[in-house]
Amino acid sequence: MDRIRIVGGNRLNGSIPISGAKNAALPLMIASLLTDDTVTLDNVPRLSDVSNLSRILSNHGVDRNVPGKRLGQTVETGQTLSLCARTIVDTCAPYELVSTMRASFWVIAPLLARMGEAKVSLPGGCAIGTRPVDFLLMALEKLGATIRIEAGYAIVTAPKGLVGGHIVFPKVTVGGTHTALMAAVLARGVTTIENAAREPEVVDLAACLTKMGAKITGAGSSTIHVEGVARLNGARHSVVPDRIETGTYAMAVAMTGGDVLLEGARASDLQAALTVLEQAGVDVVNENEGVRIRRNGHGLMPVDVTTEPFPGFPTDLQAQLMGLMTRAHGTSRIRETIFENRFMHVQELARLGARVRLDGDTAYVDGVDKLTGAPVMATDLRASVSLVIGALAADGETVINRVYHLDRGFEALETKLSRCGAEVERVSG
Ligand code: EPZ
Numbered sequence: 388m389d390r391i392r393i394v395g396g397n398r399l400n401g402s403i404p405i406s407g408a409k410n411a412a413l414p415l416m417i418a419s420l421l422t423d424d425t426v427t428l429d430n431v432p433r434l435s436d437v438s439n440l441s442r443i444l445s446n447h448g449v450d451r452n453v454p455g456k457r458l459g460q461t462v463e464t465g466q467t468l469s470l471c472a473r474t475i476v477d478t479c480a481p482y483e484l485v486s487t488m489r490a491s492f493w494v495i496a497p498l499l500a501r502m503g504e505a506k507v508s509l510p511g512g513c514a515i516g517t518r519p520v521d522f523l524l525m526a527l528e529k530l531g532a533t534i535r536i537e538a539g540y541a542i543v544t545a546p547k548g549l550v551g552g553h554i555v556f557p558k559v560t561v562g563g564t565h566t567a568l569m570a571a572v573l574a575r576g577v578t579t580i581e582n583a584a585r586e587p588e589v590v591d592l593a594a595c596l597t598k599m600g601a602k603i604t605g606a607g608s609s610t611i612h613v614e615g616v617a618r619l620n621g622a623r624h625s626v627v628p629d630r631i632e633t634g635t636y637a638m639a640v641a642m643t644g645g646d647v648l649l650e651g652a653r654a655s656d657l658q659a660a661l662t663v664l665e666q667a668g669v670d671v672v673n674e675n676e677g678v679r680i681r682r683n684g685h686g687l688m689p690v691d692v693t694t695e696p697f698p699g700f701p702t703d704l705q706a707q708l709m710g711l712m713t714r715a716h717g718t719s720r721i722r723e724t725i726f727e728n729r730f731m732h733v734q735e736l737a738r739l740g741a742r743v744r745l746d747g748d749t750a751y752v753d754g755v756d757k758l759t760g761a762p763v764m765a766t767d768l769r770a771s772v773s774l775v776i777g778a779l780a781a782d783g784e785t786v787i788n789r790v791y792h793l794d795r796g797f798e799a800l801e802t803k804l805s806r807c808g809a810e811v812e813r814v815s816g
Contacts, residue, residue: 389794391787391801393778394810395760398645401807403636405651405677406432406628406798407465410703411588413490414565415595415626416440419470420451420497421573422599424621430745432798434572435791440552440617441468443484443491448476465626465798475502482539492520495543495563496569499532505545509536512656513541518726522556522563529554530567530574551576551615559696562623564611565592571613572601580611586697587656592628594729598622630656632797633678634704635772637661638711639804640680641669641687642780647807659700662691662709667715668784689717689754694725706732706769710776715754722749735763739777739785760785765792772797777808786814 407430417440441451449464456669478498485491498505499510507623509520523532524541529552532543551574554567564584569592571578580742583589585607593606599622602614622731633652635779641664654661654673661671661678670681689712694702702725712719713736723729729800735745738761742753760783765771771792778785787793793800804811 388787389790389816390814391775391790391793392758392812392814393775393785393787394783395758395779395781397643397779397808397810399528399640399643399647399804399807399809401647402648402650403634403807405628405649406592407720408432408588408629408631409434409436409796410561410631411591411615412437412626413440414588414592415492415495416444416468416470417493418569418592418596419444419496419600420447420472420475421501421569421700422619422621423470423473425471426502426595426599426621427467427469427623429467429623429625432465432629433467434796434798436796437795438491439488441490442489443480443488443494444470444472446480446484447479447494448474449471476616478502478504480508480794485510485810489518490562491666493569495541497567499527499543499545500549500570501575503546505694506540506542508540522560522567524774526554526556526563526567527570530570530578538724549574551578551613554578554580556580556582561586561589562768562804564589568592568596568603568611568613571615572596572603572619574615576615578613578615579615581609583609585609587627589631595624598624603692627656628653631701631769633657634701635707635776635797636803637664637671637678637680638704638707639776639779641682642711642714642776643669643809644682645807646679646681646683648674648677648679650677654678657701659698660704663692663700666690667711678800687711687754689715689719689752691720693722696725701770702726702729704734705729706773707776709733709743709752710736710752710773712752713743713755713777714780715752717754719752719754720749721752722750731766732773735766735770735774736777738763738773739781740800741777748751757782759783761787765789767795768792775800779804
C-alpha cells in the first residue's frame, strides 16, 4: 500500500494548477444516464473516485471514451471523458459497487427518471457519520415514485413516469438537491425544490443539464424551479475548478509561509474560507489567473469558525483548517455542524504534537510552537490531507499511511506540492 513521505520545514513558492472539482465531476458523470446521446466532460480530475464511478456507470451500460494524452498535457491536466448511455442494460446498482463510494447512490434519480425503475444498494455508514438517504428518497416520492426498502436495497418505481412536485428539504443537502434535479428534469410538469443546496457543484450540474435541454431556473439560490422535458440531448461541459482543493493548498501555503498562485481558482466559490485565512493573517489576492496566497514573516492568528452549507465555511475544509490552526498563536474554536463524526483527524494530528480538545461538536485547538514528524494514518479524504498540512510544517519526517484516501480526491498531490518546494514523495508498496 502506498505511503506519502514528507519532510517538513520548506516554504511553498510558485504556482499550483487547480483541478476540476471531484464533487462536481461525479454528479455530472451520473447525469449522462439521463440521455441516449453523448455527454462530453472536460477538465475531469484523474482520481480513483472518478474511475470507480466509471465502473459503476458501465455496469448500467454506459460507454466511456477517454482520449489519450495530448502534446503539452501533464499529470494534473484534467481529462476529457465522453459518456454515452445509449441503452441502459441494468437498472440495479449492486452493493459491491455502491459501497465503495457513497455518491454512486445518486444514480437512483436518472435511472428512475429515464427507465421508470431503479434498485440501488443503500450506501451504509462511513467514517464521517451516519449519512442517511431519507431526504433523497423523500424527494423521489414527492415526484410520484413508489419506494420500498428490501434486503439493503432501495427499490423505486414510477412505471408511468415521474410527475413534477413540491420538494422541501428539512435540511440543506447537496446529494438531495442533485437527486431532485436529476429526477425533475424528465418529470411531467413543474417541480419546485425549496431549501436547495446552493453549492457551486449544484450550479455546475444545473448548467450542464441546461445544456442538455433541461429547463431550470434558480440554481445557486435556495429555491430551484424545474420544468420537465420529454427528452434530453447530449452536451459538452467543463467541470468547475475544485474549491476544496483550492482551500486545501491555500491552507498549506498559510501553514508553511511563502507565495503561491492557485491557477484557475475561483475566489467566489470559497469566499468564507478565504475570509477566515485573512482573519488568520494570510494575504489573499484575487488575480486574473487565479488566487494568490501569501504569508511572510508574521505568525498565524487563531480563528473561530463554524461549518455551514454554502456560502458558509465548508465542512470539507474543516480538517485542513484544524491542521493549520495547530500552529496559531492562541486557541481556535472550530465547530462542525454538518457531520456528527468528522473529527477523526484529531488523534492523528495529536501524533504530530497538536493540542486539540473536543467538546461535542466543537474542537478547541491550542496552537503550539512546533509540530514533530511521525507516522500517521489517513482515515478519510479530508482528514488525510490535514495531516499533509501538519507534516509540511513539522520538524523531521512524517509518513502518511493509507494514501488511497488522498487518491480519491487530490489529483497529483505530490507533484503539485514538490514543484513549489515541498519535500514530499510517494513511497510505493
Ligand atoms: C456532499 O455529500 C459531498 N460529497 C461531501 O463531500 C460534503 O461534505 C457534503 O456534500 C456537504 O457539503 C459529494 O459531493 C460527493 P449532504 P452529501 O447530503 O451530498 C444529512 C468529500 O470529502 N442528510 O449535503 O452526501 C447528512 O447526514 C465529501 O468530498 C440526511 O440527514 O452530503 C449531513 O448531516 C465528504 N439525510 C447533511 O444532511 C439525507 O437523506 C448534509 O449532507 C441526506 C443528508
